[in-house]
Amino acid sequence: MTDQALRTEGLTKAFGGVVALDGAGVAFRHGQVNALIGPNGSGKTTFFNCVTGMIRADSGRTVYRGRDITRATPHAVAHAGIGRTFQLCRVFPRMSALDNVLAAVRPGGVLGRLRGARGRAEVDRARGWLTRLGIEHLVDVEARNMSWGQQKLLELAGVLMSDPETVLLDEPAGGVNPALLDRIGGLVRELNAEGRTFVIVEHNMDLVMSISDHIVVFDRGRPIAEGPPSVIRSDERVLGAYLGV
């Protein structure tokens, strides 16, 4: 139990006649880099959306660190310790990089919310994350004026600012150049070593195989295989469903 970060039981979601999640029961491991792979339309992003409360599952349960979060609102899921990025990277376009990151600060109580948004400690921490992700020089630039790769890094900086115990990344490698890919991969390993759990949806197999400890393979809305990269690489069902050989 204790080594489980995120667990679902019989998670089901249908959009009209299309069944996106079909009784998915998955367990991701605490303190590890988990990957969720599968063909397009296999329900990976829907899974993320259900788990984070962005859409409500038709049936099933989600448990995070022993706590039932099935019916929690997205901000409550975030407060429980789960941060996420989006497949089509989402930042606040007309806000500076600094404000984008500061928006993730969790003020306590009414008085905490009325305090200035640019407190010294927070600004230092926000700059720290921007520096670590290599975009410190863009601190005053509005997000809409940044490149795709910079926006992806900014989104990640914002999520990390909220200090999540578990980070869900939806296609972190999508549309980024090989150098940036290396940086993101290295960063995930570093942050994992610092104690953060990851669940990564990704199509880039080189990245998945090189950074994951544990892989879950989805097909048609449910897991068909799981295990370490060495096992997944040679699993026949995976090869048939996903790699198409």
Added chain:
Amino acid sequence: MPSASDPSSTTTIRRPTVTVARAGRVVLLVVLVAAVVSFPSLAPNPYILSAGILVLNYALLSTSWNFVGGFTGYISLGHGALAGLGAYGTGLLVTRAGLPSFLALGVAALVVAALAVPIGYAALRVRGASFVIVSIALVLVLLLVFQSWASFTGGSRGLTVPRPFPDLLRPEHHRVFWFLFAGLLALALLVWWLIDRSRFGLGLKAIREDEDKAESLGIPTFAYKLVVFVVSAGFTAAAGGLYALWFGDLDPVFQFSILTGSYLVLMALLGGVRTLFGPLLGALVVGTALEYFKVEYGGTPLHLVATGLLLALVVLFMPDGVLPAVAAMLDRFRPAQQSIREVTAAELREQRESGVRAETELAATRPGTPSTRERA
């Protein structure tokens, strides 16, 4: 882990421009306060003063609207109805319950703020165009109620509100209310400014930019929207109540009018919804124009045509409003953005040349080198 032990170059470079901007803002504020204080003495006749009060009323309403429109991006056309509720609430509390005028105003504003909780709870569930339509529905429903419930509200004949200062002559009366409106406007601006710089305000702006994203970062978006809607409704209702005490005569058709709500939106958009003084500037322009057109072409709907044209022009050419457009223009005269570490070819050349110059100067003072120069 992140550390910021090295103060980054951007802050040190930016500081002078920030100080200049701050000084400019202080000067502007002083001018504004001076203008407000001296206007009643400068106004040539009571009519101009009363027109000024109308503009101030619009500025107050538009600033109150901007708590919702500016921060969260939810465009409400229903704020006219909230002002109407405040006006009728004040009037009815004075005439039916016999409360003292300004106590009635305070109670009415609080009651409308409380009513804004269920209204907001229903309306803020929908976004975009749907929210606009719900806000219009609010106006229409309230208009029907206040027109039909004649035994209580006075119906279509309207409601007469007794003056709070019966002994004052008309010009004096205007003068007092000018300062009351200005005081309430100052309070609204102060609260807007405080929210703008707070963590709460940053959360609201995040909602404006991308509500789902804000929620996923842990911002309780619905509660934030509801709180700021209630604040907005309270100020709007107080403005309506003050209008009722000043004007003394309420007509449901004008109190619950979509047109009023639209004027507020136009004013805020014109000035700039993301800026503190945007709605105030917009009210100054549009409110004055409205009064002018009513005086010159009173019988015609020409003022509507003019405001429609103005709205089209603003949306087409200054989608962010006048103030941001002016700020962007001034920005061009500033030394180039230092936040992006980019240097032009000319700057590079200059750097290299000045480097070379420094080196030769250094070389000139270095012991031993004079001999080489002499030899050359």
